[in-house]
Amino acid sequence: MAKVLVVTSGKGGVGKTTSTAALGAALAQMGEKVVVIDFDVGLRNLDLAMGAERRIVFDLINVVQGVAKLSQALIRDKRLENLWLLPASATRDKDALTDEGVGNIIAELRNSYDWILCDSPAGVERGALLAMRYADEAVIVTNPEVSSVRDSDRIIRMLDSKTVKAERGEQIEKHMLITRYDSARALRGEMLSIEDILEILATPLLGIIPESQDVLRASNVGSPVTLNNAASAPARAYSDAVRRLMGETVTMTVPVESKGLMNRFFGRRAA
Amino acid sequence: MMNLLRLIGGRTASAPVARERLQILLAHERGLRGRPDLLGVLRAEILAVVSRHIVLDPEKVIVRMDRNKHVSTLEVDIEVPTGVERSLAVAAS
Numbered sequence: 001m002a003k004v005l006v007v008t009s010g011k012g013g014v015g016k017t018t019s020t021a022a023l024g025a026a027l028a029q030m031g032e033k034v035v036v037i038d039f040d041v042g043l044r045n046l047d048l049a050m051g052a053e054r055r056i057v058f059d060l061i062n063v064v065q066g067v068a069k070l071s072q073a074l075i076r077d078k079r080l081e082n083l084w085l086l087p088a089s090a091t092r093d094k095d096a097l098t099d100e101g102v103g104n105i106i107a108e109l110r111n112s113y114d115w116i117l118c119d120s121p122a123g124v125e126r127g128a129l130l131a132m133r134y135a136d137e138a139v140i141v142t143n144p145e146v147s148s149v150r151d152s153d154r155i156i157r158m159l160d161s162k163t164v165k166a167e168r169g170e171q172i173e174k175h176m177l178i179t180r181y182d183s184a185r186a187l188r189g190e191m192l193s194i195e196d197i198l199e200i201l202a203t204p205l206l207g208i209i210p211e212s213q214d215v216l217r218a219s220n221v222g223s224p225v226t227l228n229n230a231a232s233a234p235a236r237a238y239s240d241a242v243r244r245l246m247g248e249t250v251t252m253t254v255p256v257e258s259k260g261l262m263n264r265f266f267g268r269r270a271a
Numbered sequence: 272m273m274n275l276l277r278l279i280g281g282r283t284a285s286a287p288v289a290r291e292r293l294q295i296l297l298a299h300e301r302g303l304r305g306r307p308d309l310l311g312v313l314r315a316e317i318l319a320v321v322s323r324h325i326v327l328d329p330e331k332v333i334v335r336m337d338r339n340k341h342v343s344t345l346e347v348d349i350e351v352p353t354g355v356e357r358s359l360a361v362a363a364s
Contacts, residue, residue, distance in 0.1 A: 145289075146289045146292060146293050149293055150293060150296060150297065150300070153297050153300070153301070154300070157301070186286070188284065189283075189284020189285070189286045189287065190284060190285060190286060191286055192286050192289050192290060192293075193286065196286065196289075196290045200290070200293055200294060200297065
């Protein structure tokens with residue numbers, strides 16, 4: 001049965017799009033049929049993270065408005081044949097997205113995909129609401145930083161009240177994904193610890209993604225980090241997270257960079 | 272261990288401050304946004320019930336909610352005007 005997963009955060013710039021691409025690719029690498037949907041109408045970015053920015057003909061809004069069929073707007077990944085992208089519109093007004101239109105698209109996608117990942121726009125307004133509206137599960141992306149944790153708290157309450165599942169009286173399954181985590185700084189007491197965040201937000205942990213240059217490197221070349229460098233620390237952390245999403249029990253660790261000698265010397269400047 | 276690291280670093284750890292600020296802020300926001308008018312509704316209904324029996328100054332009815340890590344408390348503070356004790360005693364007899 002298809003699962004609809006929203007990747008959301010409230011705050012911008014915490015890593016929603018990076019995480020959607022990485023999780024989507026990791027799921028596809030495990031053999032699942034996956035579609036990632038960009039809900040950030042007007043400020044689309046998931047196409048860039050997936051390296052598909054020059055292949056867009058039709059988008060989400062075209063489908064909602066009946067200009068194109070869903071099959072015409074879906075873009076198949078060039079590296080993984082069971083990974084697809086439904087891009088957002090770069091120019092349209094975000095009001096062009098309707099609750100009913102989104103509902104129809106998700107319902108249609110449920111018939112042919114195992115996972116539907118919805119990349120939410122930042123904020124707590126209509127766009128974020130529509131991205132989470134039909135979700136069965138949610139990944140809440142949080143940085144170990146006060147404003148991000150505060151916004152996550154707000155998003156969690158939206159998930160528990162404004163989703164179709166919540167309105168039916170059911171529980172939407174929520175997972176915390178902590179990104180840009182620096183264990184050395186947390187140890188020195190300069191950064192909120194995992195325990196602090198989990199205690200404050202009282203939501204189960206899906207994974208800890210370490211701060212890493214591999215994330216920017218992957219973004220630069222338009223490849224999800226799990227595809228670009230599967231052995232890198234963030235890629236391993238995303239892969240573990242995906243295995244947990246699929247029901248496996250995986251010990252929670254913070255993967256660390258395995259820096260070679262050359263990297264130690266030149267790593268900083270080379271990135 | 273933490274103190275030792277702090278000595279080396281020469282600065283105090285700021286994470287505990289972040290944690291405390293968040294806890295206070297979220298306790299407040301959850302109260303407000305969980306159900307925006309919960310306290311208002313409670314206050315109005317309590318006022319209505321008590322007013323059926325005692326004449327009250329609506330401004331002297333205070334409903335407050337506190338949320339902590341372990342317990343949450345709902346505090347209802349109603350100031351009863353003087354002279355009411357007598358009428359209550361009469362009503363009871």
